[in-house]
Amino acid sequence: TIRLKGSFEEGLKTGEWFYQMGDYYYKGNYVDDMMHGLWEEYYKEKRIKFSGEYSLGIPVGKHKYYHRNGRLRKEGEYEGGLEDGIWRYYDKNGELTLTIQYKMGTEFSINGKKVKD
Secondary structure: OEEEEEEEEOOEEEEEEEEEEOOEEEEEEEEOOEEEEEEEEEOOOOOEEEEEEEEOOEEEEEEEEEOOOOOEEEEEEEEOOEEEEEEEEEOOOOOEEEEEEEEOOEEEEEOOEEOOO
């Protein structure tokens, strides 16, 4: 099943949109055909799968992804559309399994060990 609901203005997506594809659905806003503001994706059971902000199509700020059981799967921040800072990855039990530090989209360290150039 694929469903979508939203509006167009002068041929461009605008305002609130809702998408459903199979077992997943997501919602958010568009400005001039670009994702803008908070976007969220959900599992069929209405549990959150993803939450993150966009500014005119570019991911910004904190983004969080969740396992189907509701526990955090990974989290990190975007700066200017690129991963920046420490991203944390968790297993289905909520245990931290991996950390990757990014500097403007480039991996700088993994679990505290510097990545070679």
